[in-house]
Amino acid sequence: MRRMTVFAAALLLASWALAQGFGDKPPxxxxxxxxxxxxxxxxxxxxxxxxxxxxxxxNSHIPKSPLLIPTALKLTAPExxxxxxxxxxxxxxxxxxxxxxxxxxxxxxxxxxSAVLKTPAxxxxxxxxxxxxxxxxxxxxxxCYPPRSIPVQFQVTVVK
Amino acid sequence: MxxxxxxxxxxxxxxxxxxxxxxYLDRTRKHGVIRLVGNVQGVPxxxxxxxxxxxxxxxxxxxxxxxxxxxxxxxxxxxxxxxxPWFEDLQNQYGKDGLVVLGVAMDDSEPATIxxxxxxxxxxYQVLLGTDKVSDDYGDVQYLPTTFYIGRDGAIVDKMTGLLxxxxxxxxxxxxxxxxxRSSSVPQSQAKAEVKAVAAKEPAAKDATR
Numbered sequence: 468m469r470r471m472t473v474f475a476a477a478l479l480l481a482s483w484a485l486a487q488g489f490g491d492k493p494p495x496x497x498x499x500x501x502x503x504x505x506x507x508x509x510x511x512x513x514x515x516x517x518x519x520x521x522x523x524x525x526n527s528h529i530p531k532s533p534l535l536i537p538t539a540l541k542l543t544a545p546e547x548x549x550x551x552x553x554x555x556x557x558x559x560x561x562x563x564x565x566x567x568x569x570x571x572x573x574x575x576x577x578x579x580x581s582a583v584l585k586t587p588a589x590x591x592x593x594x595x596x597x598x599x600x601x602x603x604x605x606x607x608x609x610x611c612y613p614p615r616s617i618p619v620q621f622q623v624t625v626v627k
Numbered sequence: 628m629x630x631x632x633x634x635x636x637x638x639x640x641x642x643x644x645x646x647x648x649x650x651y652l653d654r655t656r657k658h659g660v661i662r663l664v665g666n667v668q669g670v671p672x673x674x675x676x677x678x679x680x681x682x683x684x685x686x687x688x689x690x691x692x693x694x695x696x697x698x699x700x701x702x703x704x705x706x707x708x709x710x711x712p713w714f715e716d717l718q719n720q721y722g723k724d725g726l727v728v729l730g731v732a733m734d735d736s737e738p739a740t741i742x743x744x745x746x747x748x749x750x751x752y753q754v755l756l757g758t759d760k761v762s763d764d765y766g767d768v769q770y771l772p773t774t775f776y777i778g779r780d781g782a783i784v785d786k787m788t789g790l791l792x793x794x795x796x797x798x799x800x801x802x803x804x805x806x807x808x809r810s811s812s813v814p815q816s817q818a819k820a821e822v823k824a825v826a827a828k829e830p831a832a833k834d835a836t837r
Contacts (some may be wrong), residue, residue, distance in 0.1 A: 492707065534702045534740070534744065535703050535705075535737075536703050536704055540832060556731065564704070565705055565706040565790050566705045566708070569705070569774075571705065604703055606669075606704070606705065606706070607789075608705055609706055609790040609791075609822035610655050610704075610770045610771055610772065610773075610788060610790060611701070611702070611703065611704040611705070611707070611771050612769055612771075613733065613769060613771075614703070625724035
């Protein structure tokens, strides 16, 4: 009976924690990024894959109005790794019911942002963390959410 | 065994209740005010003082006795842009009957940018600069556009989120114009309060204990 009480309490606590986060799920998530391996002195392409919730769209990196918030990836790498040449996909030009006379440049569904990782020849082998965030602003068919950011992080392993 | 089954049923009900309530109760208490949650009809609209684009300070209570359409919007919100010309028309049409449209811009943009945006759209009503506090007080306004219809007595008549049909908006305006006392001297404490949610100010000292 005592074991069951503990189990019940744990389950209630977990449910409470889940309930507090309910409704705060970001409309965009990053697919897991595997460990990126790169030879010292070489460069390597990395693709970051994002998924947008089915009912949402977000502005592309180059929206059609300067007032709209562009999707932007900001990465900070340690000195052993350089992030270069971040490439965004082109947006889809879409007309929505809320603005039938205006096309918006958006991402929906899955999209990927690529970057090139470079390491100097004298970098000691090891694993280095690249951290950053994706900033975006999401809307659905009738309303919009404030701009927000989700963390982006992956490991780069430098080998000889 | 029977007792175990009862415990599981109770647990299941408790979990369902928590999931349902969590949706409404997350981050409810900030700034010493319990935010508007759930059905807000009949609840006294939280008082605010916000800066207008012309630099003046505007208080909600300045409009007691009027029907207020309080629209939260942002320059980055295309659906919000669709409603704004409707609000201009409604202000023109019903202003003489006591309608006051107030736009609350939830932008991080400079006031000049917001002003240009509003001018370009021909906005003829007052635009106020939103703050996190007013957003929180009105229930953590995240989904834009969100519009509150506030009766002449200061109580909320309706809340609408997302882009709706113009006729729905006009219907809410008419309903708001037809409610409450037309005198401007009705104290907020006497506002008709068929309270289904709470928006009461609480002492700041209590807030620290939460």
